[in-house]
Amino acid sequence: MDLYEARLAQLARNGDRVAFRQLVDHYQNKIYHLAYRMLGNAHEAEDVVQETFLRVYKNLMRYDPAQKFSTWIYRIGTNLCIDILRKRKRKRNISLDANLFDSESSDGYDFMPMDEAEQPENLLVLSETRRQVREALDMMPEQYKSIMILRYLHDLSLQEISDVLELPVTTIKTRLHRGREFLRSRIEHSQESG
Amino acid sequence: MDCKQAVSWIHEYMDGELNSSNQAILDEHLRQCSSCREHFKELEIVEERVQMLRMKAAPDLTDRIMASLPPQQKSRTVLNWLKRHPALTAAAIFVIVMFSSFATLWDTNEQLVISTNEFEKIIVDGNRVIVPEGQTINGDLIVENGEIIVEGMLLGNLVVIDGSYTASSANIGGRITIVNRMFDWIWYKIAGWFGTV
Secondary structure (H helix, E strand, O other): OHHEEEHHHHHHOOOHHHHHHHHHHHHHHHHHHHHHHOOOOOOHHHHHHHHHHHHHHHHHHHOOOOOHHHHHHHHHHHHHHHHHHHHHHHHHHHHHOOOOOOOOOOOOOOOOHHHHHHOOOOOOHHHHHHHHHHHHHHHHHHHHHHHHHHOOOOOOOOHHHHHHHOOOOOHHHHHHHHHHHHHHHHHOOOOOOO | OOOHHHHHHHHHHOOOOOOOOHHHHHHHHHHOOHHHHHHHHHHHHHHHHOOOOOOOOOOOHHHHHOOOOOOOHHHHHHHHHHOHHHHHHHHHHHOOOOOOOHHHOOOOOOOOEOOOOOOHOOOEEEEEEEEEOOEEOOOOOOEEEEEEEOEEOOOOOOEEOOOEEEEEEEEEEEOOEEOOOHHHHHHHHHHHHHHHO
């Protein structure tokens, strides 16, 4: 699989758009889910997917086929999301300072998340649980959040996450442990205890 | 084992990084310590719940992505190749500069030029240069823009530049060099330099 991807990237680098299209087919869902979970907003997630592939395309000649293609594309996608989150945080801080009541949504959500909207109304407990987890995840700083998402929603190994984020495995481990503890503290456990 | 150590090992275990002997020690602790057992259970629930946020649906953005790509340029592949091979590119530029400096030396006129020390032995007829039968030229013969017919003997080298020759190789003692294009001419000059150094 990795070999196949490296070959595709090579083909795409030589201007083969059919090969590039295959890369898009294979990775757009992964990058969309990553971005959607990082940003909590379908519109921005779509923009991130498009920008990710544009950057991949423009930088194909810098891609080293010895490296896994998935690592590279996840890195580009994750970095784009982290940039957006940082900008958003800065903007929010400014707008909060300027006018505390001007903000349309107090929790920072511009859009109703899609999976929430699709949830049938009768599944109150299940959707409540999801909301709780999602909110807890969104409270985490982006460098923790990205690790949790790559680990639990994309099944990346610690080593793979370390390659994507270009951080030592020990750092990934520490943040993953802290992240799990943070989520544990935010999620209600009353019904499970005993 | 204290509870702080146990929680650290619980995380190691969840990462799949706790070896089996330590797993046994942790298991023993969890059996005795209800608070650590509870902690472990809660972390397991955290994992499950985070994984609940997995989504299946995603919009198909293929066309939008493909449309956003910059237009393909023909020179792109050449440019990429050059970028990836800086040493070869430098060498190529060197050759181009050298080539163009030679090109300025390249004489394009079509005039017949004969170079030999034994001019009296040859016959020139229009652009034909004839070494008649019975004549023997001891040195080299260089003819540019002409047609050479060797009926006699040529003991030296024969160089034909932008022309043709008719001769039995038995009649020519030295090497025969035919130079037809500018590139060959340059090569002949370079070889000449190295030969004289």
